[in-house]
Amino acid sequence: MSIELCKEGRLGHFKYAVLDFDGTISLVREGWQQIMVPYFADELMRTPGGKEMGYDACYLHAREFITLLTGKQTIYQCIHLNEEITRLGGTPLDPQAYKDEYHERLLRRIDDRLKGLEDGSIDPETLTVPGSYDLLQMLLDHHVTPFCASGTDEPYVLNEARLIRVTPYFGKHIYGAQRDYKTFSKAMVIERIIRENHLSGEELIGFGDGYVEIENVRDAGGYAVGVATNEAERQGIDEWKRERLIRAGANIIIPDYRNINELEAFLFPNA
Numbered sequence: 001m002s003i004e005l006c007k008e009g010r011l012g013h014f015k016y017a018v019l020d021f022d023g024t025i026s027l028v029r030e031g032w033q034q035i036m037v038p039y040f041a042d043e044l045m046r047t048p049g050g051k052e053m054g055y056d057a058c059y060l061h062a063r064e065f066i067t068l069l070t071g072k073q074t075i076y077q078c079i080h081l082n083e084e085i086t087r088l089g090g091t092p093l094d095p096q097a098y099k100d101e102y103h104e105r106l107l108r109r110i111d112d113r114l115k116g117l118e119d120g121s122i123d124p125e126t127l128t129v130p131g132s133y134d135l136l137q138m139l140l141d142h143h144v145t146p147f148c149a150s151g152t153d154e155p156y157v158l159n160e161a162r163l164i165r166v167t168p169y170f171g172k173h174i175y176g177a178q179r180d181y182k183t184f185s186k187a188m189v190i191e192r193i194i195r196e197n198h199l200s201g202e203e204l205i206g207f208g209d210g211y212v213e214i215e216n217v218r219d220a221g222g223y224a225v226g227v228a229t230n231e232a233e234r235q236g237i238d239e240w241k242r243e244r245l246i247r248a249g250a251n252i253i254i255p256d257y258r259n260i261n262e263l264e265a266f267l268f269p270n271a
Ligand SMILES: [Mg+2]
Pocket: 020, 021, 022, 023, 024, 071, 208, 209, 210
């Protein structure tokens, strides 16, 4: 059994699904944590308080708050960095400056992937969480409408969804972070789906690898599937993710969607 049961929840009545993008469907940005964590740790080290803590403590501290904010728009991680720098006696830059620098570093890392997807030299399936196409098709087969809600800036999400060929499953329902960050959140997307379709929470299912979307889905009364993929290996569980997804309230934890028949029989027991 590749499904780990964490919390009871009502199954089989789902009509709408909210899926996170990076780490839940797409692996195009795999390794972003290895860019953000050391970058933020370096910035913390430039403060008087950070120097006192030492590099390892700065690194662990950065990793923890980045993880707890994963799933929110990137700017929130940068706002938190800005606040921590002030707290540690440093003079912070504007959060947007941290976001721009981080994103430039990340784009340098994933540039080959984007080019390879564009020119056809990379098979898009290899940059998805295993079984993603099967999952999306399975949801559609059960008349569940999938929505994609990402904390990455919307133009990038739209482009990367096209490159890994998942756009047809979502149609127009792909949402990402907006320039004015207060106008978008995953909670807002979820709230809108529920309101516009007169749903009860139990008709909603969410898939995510981040703390935020799991909490948002549970808060709305939905069923939360924590996807704890080991992104670098594309095989097995990432223990760090697993532990935090359980803490966020995930109903079940899965490594990926490879065992799609098992997942389908579990989520739709009466079908
Ligand atoms: Mg994610």
